[in-house]
Amino acid sequence: MIERRTRIGRENLNPAPGTLSGYEKELPNVNLWQFIEQGKKDKFIRDRKPSRIYLEVLIEQKKISIFFLSHIRVEKMSDKIKPQDYFGFIGPRPTVCVSTIDSNGNTNIAPYSFVTPLSFDPPLIGVAAAESRDTTANCRETENFVVIPVTEDWAEKGVKTEVSLPREESEFEEVGLTEKKSKKISAPGVKEAAINIECEFHKEEKIGDHILLVGKIVFINTDIEGVKNGRLNLEDLGSLGHIKGEEFCISKTVSRIER
Numbered sequence: 162m163i164e165r166r167t168r169i170g171r172e173n174l175n176p177a178p179g180t181l182s183g184y185e186k187e188l189p190n191v192n193l194w195q196f197i198e199q200g201k202k203d204k205f206i207r208d209r210k211p212s213r214i215y216l217e218v219l220i221e222q223k224k225i226s227i228f229f230l231s232h233i234r235v236e237k238m239s240d241k242i243k244p245q246d247y248f249g250f251i252g253p254r255p256t257v258c259v260s261t262i263d264s265n266g267n268t269n270i271a272p273y274s275f276v277t278p279l280s281f282d283p284p285l286i287g288v289a290a291a292e293s294r295d296t297t298a299n300c301r302e303t304e305n306f307v308v309i310p311v312t313e314d315w316a317e318k319g320v321k322t323e324v325s326l327p328r329e330e331s332e333f334e335e336v337g338l339t340e341k342k343s344k345k346i347s348a349p350g351v352k353e354a355a356i357n358i359e360c361e362f363h364k365e366e367k368i369g370d371h372i373l374l375v376g377k378i379v380f381i382n383t384d385i386e387g388v389k390n391g392r393l394n395l396e397d398l399g400s401l402g403h404i405k406g407e408e409f410c411i412s413k414t415v416s417r418i419e420r
């Protein structure tokens with residue numbers, strides 16, 4: 162039973178209609194601003210500034226619910242975002258490991274999320290790697306690489322391959338992954354992975370501050386459980402997506418959209 166329903170906040174903020182998010186907590190004799198402070202501690206409000214919050218408060222007996230109708234003005238939020246932050250909005254991006262080998266036979270593996278299909282015929286895939294990466298150097302040296310979609314069962318190990326080691330040391334051993342001999346190229350795949358996509362180095366292109374390493378797919382080495390309906394069996398395996406920094410997600414749900 163609602164005892165009181167009131168709107169508070171700085172007037173004339175002209176909030177956009179619609180509830181963006183809500184927060185509920187049992188708090189007797191609550192002081193609203195303390196409540197907001199608590200919300201911050203609970204990491205609910207995070208970096209939202211109370212002065213920019215327009216609230217609808219429902220007080221039901223001892224329970225208080227705060228609904229943020231328009232917590233931060235859109236133009237203020239836009240001020241804080243730089244064009245260079247764009248990739249955090251293009252995500253989650255499929256996360257792969259790229260495995261390579263140098264001309265002395267030293268293997269290397271590292272995670273990449275600037276990865277995209279480029280062409281059906283020929284089947285081309287692009288990985289944008291910084292010039293400084295061993296992956297880039299090895300691709301140039303031995304002209305092949307393996308793209309390995311990271312799945313939930315080995316996600317932590319896959320991300321840990323980011324570790325920077327001297328070229329003669331392999332990240333495979335360091336993180337506890339096992340090399341799997343490839344069928345058509347010299348760079349190894351990952352035994353723990355259900356899918357290993359073997360590529361011949363097709364060409365490279367300098368794009369801004371990255372090198373687009375283009376690979377022509379010559380063989381897709383799959384385990385039976387890795388494939389469903391001719392694509393990655395993400396329902397069972399969970400596909401790792403990179404959002405930004407240390408934020409990742411695992412996708413396991415397939416939705417059908419008529420097209």
Ligand SMILES: Cc1cc2nc3c(=O)[nH]c(=O)nc-3n(C[C@H](O)[C@H](O)[C@H](O)COP(=O)(O)O)c2cc1C
Binds near residue numbers: 294
């Ligand atoms: C999830 C994730 C995604 C990454 N994506 C890229 C990328 O797309 N391009 C890149 O140059 N570095 C990327 N990195 C950083 C490289 O993995 C990291 O610099 C690594 O040490 C490179 O190893 P290498 O020098 O052996 O190639 C990513 C790191 C992580 C954890």
